[in-house]
Amino acid sequence: MPKVQVNSDTLLEYDNQGNLLTALEQAKFHVHYQCRQGYCGACRCRLVSGDIRYLQEPLAFVRSGEFLPCCSIPIGDIAIELVD
Structure with a gap:
């Protein structure tokens, strides 16, 4: 499973289910969204x-x-930063 590093510290595993927004929400990250x-x-x-x-x-x-x-x-492991 690809690993997603968020804001240089938190690491989560992407379970190949749905999109990255869903994975971030399931890991309790607050991401602004409207249309999805x-x-x-x-x-x-x-x-x-x-x-x-x-x-x-x-x-x-x-x-x-x-x-x-x-x-x-993600295509393999990624590192991302959430934008305020």
């Missing part, structure tokens, strides 16, 4: 290392180094 489908961009996070794959391409603008966990999954 890549339209609004409210859940954006920084990708520090590793790679993600979009289950569906987001319609929201995503800057370089950022991603939307509501419509993505």
Whole structure:
């Protein structure tokens, strides 16, 4: 199972079920969201290392180094930072 390091300290295992937003919520992380489908961009996070794959391409603008966990999954181990 891929490991997800969050904010440089907390490590969780992604169980290959659902998207990264769901995994973060199950691990009790508070992530802002609205649409849960890549339209609004409210859940954006920084990708520090590793790679993600979009289950569906987001319609929201995503800057370089950022991603939307509501419509993505990790490809191997990743490190992310939650954006306030």
